[in-house]
Amino acid sequence: MSILADPNRREFLKAATLGAAGLVVGFYVPAGRRFAHAAEAPAAPAAPPLPQANAFLRIAPDGTVTVLLAHSEMGQGIWTSLPMLIAEELDFDVSKMKVEHAPAAPAYFHTAFGAQMTGGSTTTWSEFDRYRQVGAIARALLVQAAAQRLGVDAAACRTENGAVIAGDRRLRYGELADDAAQLPVPASVALKDPKDWKVIGQPTRRLDTPEKINGTAVFGLDVRLDGLLTAVVARSPVFGGKVKSFDASAALAVPGVRKVVQVPSGVAVVADHFWAAQQGRDALKVDWDLGAGAALDTVAMLAEYRKLAAADGKVAAAAGDAPGALAKADKVVDVEYVAPYLAHAPMEPLNATVRIATDRCDVWTGTQMQTGEQMAAAAITGLKPEQVHIHTTFLGGGFGRRATASADWVSEAVHVATAAGATVKTVWTREDDVRGGYYRPMVVHRIRAALGSDGLPAGWDHTIVSQSVMAGTPFESMFAKTGIDPSSVEGAADSPYLKAIPNHRVQLQDYRAPVPVLWWRSVGHSHTAFAMECMVDELARAAGIDPVEYRRRLLADQPRLRAALDLAAAKAGWRSPLPAGRARGVAVHESFGSFVAQVAEVSVEGGRIRVHRVVCAIDCGIAVNPKTIEAQMESGIAFGLGAALSSAITFKDGRVQQSNFDDYRVLRLPDMPKVEVHIVPSRERPGGVGEPGTPPIAPAVANAVAALTGQRLREMPLRLRA
Amino acid sequence: MKLRVNGKDHEVAAPPDMPLLWVLRDLLGLTGTKYGCGVGQCGACLVHVDGKPRRSCMTDVADVAGKSITTIEGLSADASHPVQQAWAEMDVVQCGYCQSGQIMAAAALIAEKTKPTDPEIDAALGRQLCRCGTYQRVRAAVHRAAELNQEQKS
Known part of the structure; x- marks a missing residue:
């Protein structure tokens, strides 16, 4: 899968973010569900409005079924378990589903936290109803489309393995997709009785294995774009330190180093590739005002x-x-x-790739908090949140580190790209990760x-x-x-x-x-x-x-x-x-x-x-x-x-x-x-x-x-x- | 200099001391080989050089000019290598980031040892870090890959 070269995704992304005007309200009002006791935590709201099924599921005329994840896959397996919830109600073979991370948009806000995020071991219980409902809505629309085409009552139709069946007639979901898309969404849907479950509870192999065993899975660090530069940032050796002055001459003399720019978190060395950036940082001289943090012991x-x-x-x-x-x-x-x-020390060191244009900012990163990242990038660039497009890649581990209220590494990367006036991937070294706090x-x-x-x-x-x-x-x-x-x-x-x-x-x-x-x-x-x-x-x-x-x-x-x-x-x-x-x-x-x-x-x-x-x-x-x-x-x-x-x-x-x-x-x-x-x-x-x-x-x-x-x-x- | 990667010759313009890892990733666009530590401590960057496991973050590119380099992208055309098959069968991966290195280390091991023992697996993969803790499955999958390898040979 390439997240970078899929025109359909780009179209969808545009569509999905159009209605993002209400975005600014959401992020910092999460309910206390993370801390709730088990007895109350998994309970769903009494009568939740039905989800916008289109935001979570696409059925193409060729029969391709694609599930969009409101949460980030960081190893925990939701790339498989969320599609299972849809597959259960849709009556579709989960192993044939395609999966993508959703763009950042209000449609994907966490059902309990009011922001798009992954954490607190909440994904499965918070999506248990929403993703099943998405499957049920889609199934109801497909059945209705089939009934109309065949001139039979919807009650005379059943669904099985990606097809609607009425008597001896059998229509694949792909054949019905366009018709179904024209139908009004039902006001309510019934979910299957647990005794009829065929997917939920079945030991199911991961859907992300193929791309993770042949090197094609795209993590943040793997994002490639035309004209992309790479930066590493010299940060204070103690927490709270500030740059007094810096001498970039030796860094700029390293072949491949393009620019040295100051950002709020330190001094960034921007180069053609990581190796040049790292060598440039080694050569950089920074005089730090260390502050009170230097006493820490x-x-x-x-x-x-x-x-x-x-x-x-x-x-x-x-x-x-x-x-x-x-x-x-x-x-x-x-x-x-x-x-x-x-330290969390996820195997993939922190990184974010940022491309800024006059009317939009694109961020590619593995994040657990899309809404926070989007708002932080908007604040820095002066763009509206809906003009900031967060492309969630696979996360090379998260463990909480990719969920900061300060959006620390994404904010820094946006500052670097802004200061450098270029499309830049800002990469933390392992040493930066171990010494970088949080x-x-x-x-x-x-x-x-x-x-x-x-x-x-x-x-x-x-x-x-x-x-x-x-x-x-x-x-x-x-x-x-x-x-x-x-x-x-x-x-x-x-x-x-x-x-x-x-x-x-x-x-x-x-x-x-x-x-x-x-x-x-x-x-x-x-x-x-x-x-x-x-x-x-x-x-x-x-x-x-x-x-x-x-x-x-x-x-x-x-x-x-x-x-x-x-x-x-x-x-x-x-x-x-x-x-x-x-x-x-x-x-x-x-x-x-x-x-x-x-x-x-x-x-x-x-x-x-x-x-x-x-x-x-x-x-x-x-x-x-x-x-x-x-x-x-x-x-x-x-x-x-x-x-x-x-x-x-x-x-x-x-x-x-x-x-x-x-x-x-x-x-x-x-x-x-x-x-x-x-x-x-x-x-x-x-x-x-x-x-x-x-x-x-x-x-x-x-x-x-x-x-x-x-x-x-x-x-x-x-x-x-x- | 000339670099032979996955059976293909490349002419690369790189400083001789540039680590092979960054030549692969940033100059050749082969991003399946991962950066995890840069100091040979985690094994995410492991590739084969003339069939032997090598940490590409600690390998100057000039040292491998003219040698045959294999990365995860070149291990098989269709994930049919016994190690990849075993990995899929045992549902090994989680976040997946370290897995290229794990798989390449395992492939080098079963090429060397027909039936690796647990201590041999410890020795060959003991420094391939995984923060998701897939180790138990990695071990089981190495054993399974060795079996598949024998079945395919016979």
Whole structure:
């Protein structure tokens, strides 16, 4: 597929963006669905207006069926699962569907967030109705067109595998497409009864495999245009630094370098190709005004965090009298858990290609937030949002990094193209990515828990110290009105465990530092699950109760979590003996509307933690594509395990101490455990799957290490003491 | 200088120390070979030079002039290489960005070892990074590709 040379797409794009006048209202009013509990999250609005089917589905006279994705494919598999939803209602072979990313336009706004974006593991549940309705609308129109042509009643027609059938007559959808397009859209459509589903629930192979195994898939970095130049940008070595002056003479002497231009984020070297641009940047001399960021030091910060963790913060959740319960208790466990800054480090470094004309701006990039990118580019160029055309390419990984409120890399690329007066692809090197911020925040949890006479916690007092990923962004005024960023405390303040603990309190110390922070796959859950699940494990051991049994007691009123826990424990053979030198650990966590339990089997070899096997059970409601769910559990586990065992971003003298994959370590193939995924059968509405696999793995491994060695590792990355 | 890529000769005007990766991508338009780290740490840029795996980001173009270079675009005309077949069968890819490198590394391995063992797979693909965590399927698909390769030969 070429996204660049398809005239039909260009025509469609024009059509789709014509009605974009209302665009400006949308972006910063997302509802709080990302943070909603599972019980309410997947619920659709009562009587939603029917979608504009034309925006999502094209049936050509030659029979080609093309699905347009309102969300971005970044590996999570929606390139397959969203077409499945249409195919189900349309009665069409999903494997024959063509798929494209939609342009940026209001028709594609997220059904819950009011902006075009991909994140929070929301795509499947938020589109579960809309994409099925699109299929049903199209089917109804095709049936009506067939009925008219054949002179029969629509009720006498049925559909099967891309054709309308009436008696012995059979009309392919392509033959009916033009007629159907002339018909009025029905006011309502009925969706299939789940018992009649033929597509939803079937393990379905990815539709994007062919182009991803022969090198033709187009990622942002692969965009090619006539006269395209490439830029790399010299940015301040510490956050918040500004350019004092620069000397471009040596950079301009590099063959292939065309221009050196200043932009708000630094100095861009613009060249014929990447290699020249990078060499030019190496030769560039910039004098920086570093500012206060030069004092940043994570060792000192951590000491400060620990002090803050011992002081009162803002109360995020409370019931009963937690301090009182602790004061009365005979046995108190008082511990701290620490999580470092983390980079997302998607395999494709950030990049955006920008072409500016007098009346339009075209941006090619892999983004999770088309509406934000569109508005940012409009603001910089002085164009109207609908004059900014966002061409979403495949994303070489996202994990949250391609969803910034500041539209950071796209804004920068628009500035570069503007300053250079040329069509420019602005590319981040891997070093730029590792050192460029937007990290998962560093976090300290301090938890004090009192053990009751039954061994269960009688009191729980918990303080979280973290930077807010929303602070300073427009999201802050939307969600963090009370001064509490819900994503800093999600998974703790709303933990199902706390519902079983009569006296509990969760407080937040909101730390401000000049480090850009961002949602990193599973957001707050990436550290709260570690703290909650390790602490519960510590309490179970302190009480002398089996960790699975302990959790079952605390989760007596949480049937879905408990069922996931039971399934994982059973499939892992929780109570079965292991060879000497191995132990199991368990964790269970609810996030993004899904319930995941994992049992990790570990050993220690040469002082290193080895994870051999992970048994994962998930209840994500209706399993639209079981293959996607399995892949996303493997993926989430690998992502979380790499962080648990090896990743950290640290600062000294304001500088990030890591630079590339040699010192920012992520999981490698030899360290990938054998992962087994079991899906809890469910008829509940779908939850998310892109993120929920990540939170439980770090605590499951830490708990296994504790069982094996007696060492309780409370700081990530997990390092055994000698 | 002359460069032979996927069986085709190209005359390229590049500085001798320009990495092969950027010659392929920016001068020849062969964008299937990916940039991930630029320092030989991730393997996204892996190609074959005279049939052997090579990290193109660490290879000066002058060093491979006159040699036979194969990129993902040239592995097969129709995705029929056993590694590509196995990859499709096992639904390996996710975001897909690292997969050209994974596939090229796997193809070099099964050309060398008829039936690679897990430690041999670790050694050959242990430094091919994937942030989506497709590793379990990569391993399974390498085994499957070796089988398909044997079936096709016999």
